[in-house]
Amino acid sequence: MDETQTRKVNIHVPVLARVEGEGALHLRIRGDVIETLMLQIYEPPRLFEKFLEGRSFEEVPDMVARICGICPVAYQISAVNALESLFGIDPGPWVHAMRRVLYCGEWIQSHCLHIHLLAAPDYLGYESAIAMAHDHPAIVRRGLALQGLGNDLMTLLGARSVHPVGIKVGGFHHAPRADDVAAMLARLRAALSESEALVRWTASIPMPDDEQTFTCVALRDAGEYPIHRGRITASDGLAIDAAQYDRHFTEYQVEHSTALYSQYRDQPYLVGPLARLNTSADRLPDVVQQLMHDTGVRWPSRSMFHSMVARAVEVHYALSEAAHLLENYMEVPAPAVAVTPRAGIGYGCSEAPRGLLWHRYQVDAEGLIVDARIVPPTSQNQARIEEDLRLSLQDFGLRHSDEELRLHCEKVIRNYDPCISCATHFLKLHAERL
Amino acid sequence: MTRLAIIGVGSPSGDDQAGWWVAQALERGGLSARLSCQTRIVALDRPGATLVRHLCDADAAVLIDAVHSGQAPGVIHRVDDPASIEKDTRVSSHGFGVASALALASAIGALPATLVLYGIEIGAASADAAPSAAVSTAVAALAARIEAEAVARWPREASSSVILSGRITPA
Structure with a gap:
């Protein structure tokens, strides 16, 4: 037989x-x-959405930050995007720039953690990052240093890197001091050569040839690479606002998982760094695009095994973007605008390190949360x-x-x-x- | 000048804050001002690999963490070669923590020349529990012991002037 x-x-x-x-x-x-x-x-189920019910809108950023110790900023930004949209608030260019810087810090630390401690040992033949570190100490040192820089960037604007507390609806609680920003700017600039080397190193690691067909879903913005805002787009041409998410994406339950699955047009879809690079590489600075193409990877890529290179590219971009945004930093006396709540439903999203993070809040006239719904990226990627x-x-x-x-x-x-x-x-x- | 890091590791759950409390006691007691070395006192919330960074920046380090080894709460352990701890012995009360971070730091050659781990034995640690009497007593005793050891090794001299004091809010 x-x-x-x-x-x-x-x-x-x-x-x-x-x-x-x-x-x-x-x-x-x-x-x-x-x-x-x-x-x-x-x-x-962790019931965070239920915990939010009856709470003031002002408590939401600090509460949702507790959902994840690795990407708390993503939860905070998606939440304030939803609530500020509902309240008709635009916190202005300073707040947008600083939120983007804070988010860059989260991308840097999250991506570096994943590349060096979780993913790379697989491809270099080690059972753990500790085992890999014995043979590649300089690589791991560089990764930990970059991760630490990301943490420090989060601390600059969020007061701490784990569950930061800087963000509020309307802006920030506090503006960093100019001399602290100047010191950070110098560190960011000095690290760019390291992150460029990281991209080249990840691209040098042989990967399986495993091309597949899948739909990429990511935010897209008219003028910048998607991080803290943008419209929801798909690689088949979809372009919608956050409020239209439910019309195109379906959450459903399966017996074997307590996390909801998601489908787009009845099919699985991809969110995350590769989806972002596949749909918005043209929003990257020329030098970063050149570096992408120097890797030898054909972009857009149909291989999920290029995810590690994609993360490295985003680390390099996040460092350069944060440096760019902090170049002409000015302290502001009031890093937030006044907020007057109003009843209704607000929608917001942003690009967490792992992909699209969508929030919806129903708020009453007093600013209390009536209903909350959060769709995280890992849930969306399950079917994929x-x-x-x-x-x-x-x-x-x-x-x-x-x-x-x-x-x-x-x-x-x-x-x-x-x-x-x-x-x-x-x-x-x-x-x-x- | 020697760079000394005193690092309290913990979480917000009851007696699992023991490491933080020791760090806070040393900070409140003004230890930094009595030492000739550059002293950084920090409290870290389940730092994982981030602990490696703090070790990289130190020539000498004292780690304080809550531990479970089956002994009575309040017992103080001292480990002079903490990098040798087996990762799966679960000495630390955290799933990933000090042992894995030390192994990683050792692998990349980032361990301080002097490294001591103090563990305070704790019982169950629940989120809303008040400090137990046994652990509170141990915290005070350990803070006094660390201070005495540090002052004996790095007594302040008249010429020393650079003193760094870290924040003790859990990072």
């Missing part, structure tokens, strides 16, 4: 340890066919991850050993930098063969 007809593999990961979220992967293969593939996120795993495993070949299949699954999942990727090696293998 042909071996492929008798081989049955069950890869079941019951608990993903040391992760931001709690999840599992269940994979059952019979012969050359994947019978079951489920990314199971079973973390109990499962689709990618199916396609990628078939392309990789199902006859590989269980250990090889497990490692490949981990690589594919980590390309999306989901919160559950915080564990360096999270797939414990239980295989059954007949």
Whole structure:
């Protein structure tokens, strides 16, 4: 009898340890066919949306920051975008620029954490970042230094890098001092050569050839690379405001996950750095575009294995953008505009490190939250991850050993930098063969 | 001039703040002004790999963290070679924490020449719990011990002038 007809593999990961979220992967293969593939996120609902009900709009930025220790700024910015939109407020160019700088800090620290401690060891053949660091100390040192610079940039405007407290509806609580900005500007400029080297290094790492067809969804702005604002766009030409999100994107529940899935036109879609670069590379400065093309990657890319290069490009851009925005910094006496709440529904979104983050708030006349809804990027990517795993495993070949299949699954999942990727090696293998 | 980092690690959950409380006691007690070295006192909230950065900038470091080893709450542990701690022994009360960060720092050659870890044994740490009497007593004792050791090693001299004092809000 042909071996492929008798081989049955069950890869079941019951608990993903040391992760931001709690999840599992269940994979059952019979012969050359994947019978079951489920990314199971079973973390109990955290109920943040319910916590917000009855709270003042003024509390929202600090509360939603607690949703994620890695991308709190994204939650804060999407929230204030929604509430300021509802209240008819434009906080002005100073606030927009400083929010963008703060967001750059978050991108830098989040992306550098992922590249150096989570993703790179996979491709260099190490079981962990610590093992990799023994052989590549300079690489890891550079990564940690860049990550630290991102943290410090967040602290400059948010008072601290974890759950920062600088942002309020209408602007900021506090404007940084000019001499602190000048010191940061010097550090940002000095780090540009390091981030450029990071891009070239990530591009030099051999990656699997695994092109797939998928729809990219990301914000797009008329004049700048999408970070803290923009219209929601898709690679098929969709361009909508945040308020129209529900007309085009559908959230749905599946039995095996406590996180809602999302579809666009009844299909999975991609959000995140690769989606952003694929749709808005033309919004990058020429020198950054040139660096992108120097990598040898054909952009836009159809391979999720180019995600690490995409993150490195965004690190380099975020450093240069923050430096650009801080060049002519002026302290302002009032870093916020007055806010008068009004009843209604507000919509807002921004580009978290992991992709589009959409918020909707219903507010009463007193400014209290009546209803809140938050759609994070990892939730949106779930269906795409499962689709990618199916396609990628078939392309990789199902006859590989269980250990090889497990490692490949981990690589594919980590390309999306989901919160559950915080564990360096999270797939414990239980295989059954007949 | 020697750069000394005194780093309290913790989280906002009850006695898991023990490391922060020691750092805050040393800061309030004006330790920096009594030492000849550049002294930075910080409290870090589950820093993970970020702890490596703080170690990179120091010639000597004292780490203080809450620990679980099965002994009675309030027991103080001293580890003179903390980089040798096995990562999976779960000495720290945090999932990823001091042990992994030290291993990473060691791998990239960023460990300070002098490195000491103090652990304060704690019991259960819940979010709204008040400090336990045993841990409060240990915090005061450990702060006094660290201060005495630091003053003995880096006594302030008349000529020393550069004193750095870090903020002690958990970063």
